[in-house]
Amino acid sequence: MIKLENIERRYISDEVETTALAEVNLDVAQGEFLAIMGPSGCGKSTLLNTLGTIDRPTGGHYWFEDTDLAALPEKELAKFRAAHLGFVFQSFNLIDELTIEENIALGLTYRKDVSGKKSERVATAMDTVGIAHRARHFPHQLSGGQQQRAAIARAIVGDPKLILADEPTGNLDTANGEQVMNILTALNEAGATIVMVTHSPSHADMAKRRIDMLDGRIVASAMRAL
Ligand code: ADP
Numbered sequence: 135m136i137k138l139e140n141i142e143r144r145y146i147s148d149e150v151e152t153t154a155l156a157e158v159n160l161d162v163a164q165g166e167f168l169a170i171m172g173p174s175g176c177g178k179s180t181l182l183n184t185l186g187t188i189d190r191p192t193g194g195h196y197w198f199e200d201t202d203l204a205a206l207p208e209k210e211l212a213k214f215r216a217a218h219l220g221f222v223f224q225s226f227n228l229i230d231e232l233t234i235e236e237n238i239a240l241g242l243t244y245r246k247d248v249s250g251k252k253s254e255r256v257a258t259a260m261d262t263v264g265i266a267h268r269a270r271h272f273p274h275q276l277s278g279g280q281q282q283r284a285a286i287a288r289a290i291v292g293d294p295k296l297i298l299a300d301e302p303t304g305n306l307d308t309a310n311g312e313q314v315m316n317i318l319t320a321l322n323e324a325g326a327t328i329v330m331v332t333h334s335p336s337h338a339d340m341a342k343r344r345i346d347m348l349d350g351r352i353v354a355s356a357m358r359a360l
Pocket residue numbers: 145146147152153154172173174175176177178179180181
């Protein structure tokens with residue numbers, strides 16, 4: 135589904151150059167569950183944001199199916215993101231002024247193409263993550279674990295081809311972190327392709343494959359032992 139070819143990302147600020155990604159080659163097959171690990175500053179978020187097209191590489195090619203996204207203008211990328219990607223962040227990023235179901239419905243903005251009624255899709259997504267009983271509540275009325283489950287529902291409500299999760303359990307206690315991991319695992323088993331950044335070795339072990347990064351490069355790649 136995805137092929138990164140020789141991706142490079144350099145930042146230049148105050149005449150200091152940082153290479154966040156160098157010679158990154160990565161294939162992600164449909165149905166994969168990939169974990170990205172590595173020390174702080176090694177380029178994990180930059181890689182995830184590159185996959186999410188919210189960061190643009192300074193070199194290389196990003197093939198998504200048959201399109202080289204590195205060559206597309208921003209307007210086309212915005213359409214691509216809305217149609218095919220779901221994002222989950224460490225800090226949930228729900229909108230405080232909207233209810234949980236309204237937040238989840240945001241995942242359908244720009245999705246006139248999806249089948250079924252919007253409200254039914256939102257209800258299904260809420261059931262999938264077990265948050266239906268909080269539909270009319272506001273984010274601040276929910277625990278962190280519930281907020282993250284709502285954020286996952288927002289990410290999946292449009293049935294994206296790829297779910298990108300940046301430390302989805304980073305702000306959660308052990309029990310809530312496990313619950314979020316179990317939801318991601320179930321989504322993957324149901325067919326979703328997931329790429330996740332994590333600092334937790336045990337959570338990385340729940341993925342099907344793990345890559346390790348160091349200084350902007352992928353230095354190891356291992357399938358989960360069955
Ligand atoms: P990680 O997610 O592994 O902590 P990042 O992808 O956030 O790493 O960062 C990789 C490197 O790129 C770091 O050295 C970081 O300081 C640098 N970097 C990230 N974003 C910027 C930016 N906007 N401007 C300059 N340097 C950046």
